[in-house]
Amino acid sequence: MNEPNGIPVIRVKNMMKKFGDFVANDNLNFEVYKGEIFGFLGANGAGKTTAMKVLCGLSVPTSGEITVAGYDAYTQTEEIKRSIGYMSQKFSLYEDLTVEENFQFYAGIYKVPAKEIKPRLEESLNKVGLFEHRKKLIGSLPLGWKQKLAFSVATFHQPEIVFLDEPTSGVDPVARRNFWEQIFETSDRGITVFVTTHYMDEAEYCNRVSIMDQGKIVALDTPSKLKELYQVDNIFDLFLKIVR
Amino acid sequence: MKRFRAFVVKEFRHMLRDPRTMLILFAIPVIQLLLFGYVISTEIKNAHIAILDNSNDEITQKITNKLLASDYFILDSRLSSIKEVEPAFKKGIIKEVIVFEEGFGRKLLQENKASMQILTDASDPNLANLLDIYTRSIVSAYQQELSKSTLKSGLINVEFRMFYNEELKSAFLFVPGTMALILMLISALMTSVSIAREKELGTMEVLLVSPLRPIQIILGKVVPYMTLAFVDMMAIILIGHFVFGVPIRGSSFLLIGTGTLFIMLALTLGILISTVSKTQQVAMLISMVGLMLPTILLSGFIFPIENMPKVLQAFSFVLPPRWFLNTIKDIMLKGAGFFDIWPNLLVMVGMLIFFITLSVKKFKIRLE
Structure with a gap:
């Protein structure tokens, strides 16, 4: 796990997002650094998804200064979309296409140069040990493999930041641990990982975590410092202490 | 792109x-x-009919032959009394019964007026309708023929034409x-x-x-x-x-x-x-x-x-x-x-x- 080197790739200053009278994100302030694994925790309905949508260029914030990968969240959503990768809890691969075809499709929509697709594909698949399965339909593969592949697909175009929305829900503990190995390796390559999760043991793997409650960020620091500050043994207790 | x-x-x-x-x-x-x-298909081919010919003269014979000569009808049976009509329909095979009145040919030639009945099984209304139309058009075609050859006028002349789809295909x-x-x-x-x-x-x-x-x-x-x-x-x-x-x-x-x-x-x-x-x-x-x-x-x-x-x-x-x-x-x-x-x-x-x-x-x- 490498330490963040202090270059911010996401800057959020006084971010507000309202839907009518409802305030989904109330004055958020944080920065995420290059190569960092940033955990974004919070109960359901705390406003995580809303914030993530803004950071992914899917919705425009109500107010505040937000830049992602150096691009403005109001005016440069197209550029933001090009610089990020995204993986959701549903893994989002096409079950009726082969492993290879899924990669080709995403490579196409992210404009990966045609010459690079083949060597990169070989490299990514070898890394997760699934190269010999490249001609198989996604639908025929076990869940743990799909998850690995979905992550490889999300980082295939070498984005600056990859957003993972509860990437491990429904996967067994061993596969989860393997998956985190993949995340560490990605962050080592300098790709920033922004991850939401409901598993508190996973929060311990993050360089820094933020905890959201009712639209506000109520805690943000490294896991060890937070545990010290709130005098708890693990993030799970911390979470319960903060989010009542 | x-x-x-x-x-x-x-x-x-x-x-x-x-x-x-x-x-x-x-x-x-x-x-x-x-x-x-x-x-x-809503076209009719080989619909089964019965004929109750109370006259049985040359003209009813000719009309019957004309009907049967078309592709539309098959003669299933000849009835001898009006009482047999309903039982015939009930069996479900016969879709139409044609009834000629007594002395049909004679009346037509002497009085310029004769009646025939077209009875259809309208439990299938579309079919009944089509059969009716087919029968009428064949009968009226025969009427025309007859009026030409005997140089008699005054016969009811009903003309049918289905525009754009003459055969109702x-x-x-x-x-x-x-x-x-x-x-x-x-x-x-x-x-x-x-x-x-x-x-x-x-x-x-x-x-x-x-x-x-x-x-x-x-x-x-x-x-x-x-x-x-x-x-x-x-x-x-x-x-x-x-x-x-x-x-x-x-x-x-x-x-x-x-x-x-x-x-x-x-x-x-x-x-x-x-x-x-x-x-x-x-x-x-x-x-x-x-x-x-x-x-x-x-x-x-x-x-x-x-x-x-x-x-x-x-x-x-x-x-x-x-x-x-x-x-x-x-x-x-x-x-x-x-x-x-x-x-x-x-x-x-x-x-x-x-x-x-x-x-x-x-x-x-x-x-x-």
Whole structure:
């Protein structure tokens, strides 16, 4: 796990997002650094998804200064979309296409140069040990493999930041641990990982975590410092202490 | 453009890989056409009839022979009393009984007036109606013949002519009708289901986060189905023309143009449906009930619009297939040109613009 080197790739200053009278994100302030694994925790309905949508260029914030990968969240959503990768809890691969075809499709929509697709594909698949399965339909593969592949697909175009929305829900503990190995390796390559999760043991793997409650960020620091500050043994207790 | 191409390639892969999709796209149009053509034929061939001839003279014999000489009727039995009529109908084989009054020939020649009865089994009203029409036209043809040869006038002369479809060939109706149905099926149903599938499986989320623009996603969905709908349209026109003998009296260019307009209209409806449905099942249900059923029931495909209650007649005006069906029937059967049908085309273009605006709006709202 490498330490963040202090270059911010996401800057959020006084971010507000309202839907009518409802305030989904109330004055958020944080920065995420290059190569960092940033955990974004919070109960359901705390406003995580809303914030993530803004950071992914899917919705425009109500107010505040937000830049992602150096691009403005109001005016440069197209550029933001090009610089990020995204993986959701549903893994989002096409079950009726082969492993290879899924990669080709995403490579196409992210404009990966045609010459690079083949060597990169070989490299990514070898890394997760699934190269010999490249001609198989996604639908025929076990869940743990799909998850690995979905992550490889999300980082295939070498984005600056990859957003993972509860990437491990429904996967067994061993596969989860393997998956985190993949995340560490990605962050080592300098790709920033922004991850939401409901598993508190996973929060311990993050360089820094933020905890959201009712639209506000109520805690943000490294896991060890937070545990010290709130005098708890693990993030799970911390979470319960903060989010009542 | 590269993004768009990657998307279209993916769509074609989905389509070609799924046997059910391929079945819907290629087998169903052909099967449906043949089914409508040969099984659900509204033409009558070899209907069983019975004759109760109370006169049994030269003229009734001749009329009987004329009737049987046509392809329409087969003589099942000769009855000897009016009491046998109902039991004959009840057996269900005989669809029509022809009754000549006593002294038919004599009365006709001496008094210029004779009566015959045509009794039909109207438990199937369409069939009864057609049998009635066929019989009358044969009898009146004989009357004409008779009046010429005997140089007598005064006979009731009933003339029949079915314009544009002299033999009342049902193919002339079901080929355009099937075309409307199939194009609706492929364009609207398949497109809405395929977009809803992306939502259901969560891949839509990833597409929206990607640099693909919403318009590229929509067009990427539309292009493959448009291609296939076009292929199917051509197949139906060709089968209709060469197998069922449906004429194309107007310009084929105009026909294909109208078809393409309808395909686009149906695709837009499919997109509209997909914006309001979260799952494939919902999309399918809405397409079936909202589009397929009206296409079958209210567009004039099977039931004549003129016979519908006023409310449904009014409703049929907002149905795209009604306009399409009207237009292509005019082009194919009447040989109508652009200047005859432009109001219809205008209505369809208007609908297209309306639905495109609506679905773009809906699609944007959903993104928020």
